[in-house]
Amino acid sequence: MLNKEIVAKINKQINFELYSAYIYLDIANYYADSNLNGFANWFKIQTQEERDHAMLFMNYLLNNGEKVVLEDIKAPDLVYTDFRQ
Structure with missing residues (x-):
């Protein structure tokens, strides 16, 4: 059994990692919508x-x-602005 404080911090990190994935996916979608498939990938x-x-x-x-x-x-x-600026 692990220390409860450590378990809580690891759970917090798990959720932070998943939120970070959401951010990257949002950015990927922006670039895909802009036909910049290399950046999206x-x-x-x-x-x-x-x-x-x-x-x-x-x-x-x-x-x-x-x-x-x-x-x-x-x-x-x-909030995304024009990537050309």
Whole structure:
């Protein structure tokens, strides 16, 4: 059994990683909509990397008999301007 404070911090990090994935996915969609598929692909790869980080933390908790606590993921609040500026 892990220290409860550590479990709470790992759960917080899991949710942060998933939120980061949302941000990268939002950026990827912006570039895809702008027909910049190379940039979109790079940000999709970053999205997967963040999800992979979350999964590593989740597996660590589960393998140690701890509960994973997933929270609501806030929608990204980024405002995109013309990428040419």
